[in-house]
Amino acid sequence: MPSAVLPILRDGEVVLRPIRSRDAKPLERSLLDNRAWLRQWEATYPGGGTAIDVKASIRNLLAHARAGTALPFVIEVDGEIVGQLNVSSITHGSLSSATIGYWVSQHVAGRGITPTAVALATDYCFLVLRLHRMEICIRPENGPSLRVVEKLGFRYEGLRRRFIHINGDWRDHFAFGLVAEEVPRGVLSRWRDGRAPQDAARVPEADQVAAVHPLRVGDR
Template sequence: MLAPWQHGQISIRLVRQRDARVLQEELLANRAWLQPWEATTPGTRPSFDMRSGVRRLLQQYRDGVGIPLVMEYEGEVAGQLNVWGIARGSLSTATIGYWVSERFAGRGITPTCVALATDVCFSDFGLHRMEICIRPENVASLRVVDKLGYRYEGLRKAFIHIDGDWRDHHCFALTAEEVPDGVLRRWLEGRVPPGIGLKP
């Protein structure tokens, strides 16, 4: 079981089945805030049944293809961060996706948790490359990758079905060699190369 990782009052830990209720409440309470950025499945209605959702995520963790985490602030669930699409072998890569409740926005929770999760994937799970894909309209998430020094790699057309349609995404990535001391430490020490996350 993945141990909690923490910086100050902000932490990430593996999701538990008993988190389903609070996650469902946060998702429902934050519809207007989250809906424009939520992945959808063509031809189906969104489901907010987090009991089955958490079960599915934990099965993916047991299968080694995902790491489902909750983001916490002062011990309270603030959002969710999923490492998904883990590929081993010659790729050794994965993708990070996340959401945070509106009432916790602006407290540095998301960049801290993304940095912690990236470091965990490099150090504890032995991955080589981490990727984050963001809609061009998602200014808040674009700020996260810029702060942390995720490197811009290009545009993926109609990449993910979001809020009812296929949406373009900007792709950002980091490899373990780029952050030998860790993403969190590099950010906190002000050593992120300026403009590395900006689109050319």
């Protein structure tokens, strides 16, 4: 598979640019400064440690980018790195899909930066890479991320039990999806024009209740 193009995407003050090796120090500083804010949503390895190795993470992201399976970005505002967004699991052909994950620093939360970044990346994947489907999976407890998919009109698609290893254990996630036919003029313009469906990301009560009681090993 050819390497995915690594573009620079902009909207107003928000810039998505390709991650670089020299971003390791500012990213590590930001991650440490926001440790309490981010740790509860941080992907971990079963049986692994909790040390932050940003250099190794960037090397891994760039390797996936060279393989054409990822688009790793940093999020900048006024020249400051305030987070990351990674488009991962990029596949073409009959599936033509990808997954988005992200984090932002606490001091910029609530300013519309995250939904802008997600919309920019999704529009690029749909309109340039010609992917067909984008997915975002979010922990039920992560209110700020749930508001992102609500604003952008991603559709709720179901509860995934013990889906990703987060903060030391396998955690349930809500899955949200969007396909290109739903946003022919782009996610960003639909949101800015007030055309994003208000209830597409609504989680059914049964799944909300189920998420309060995580599935445990040995449950049937």
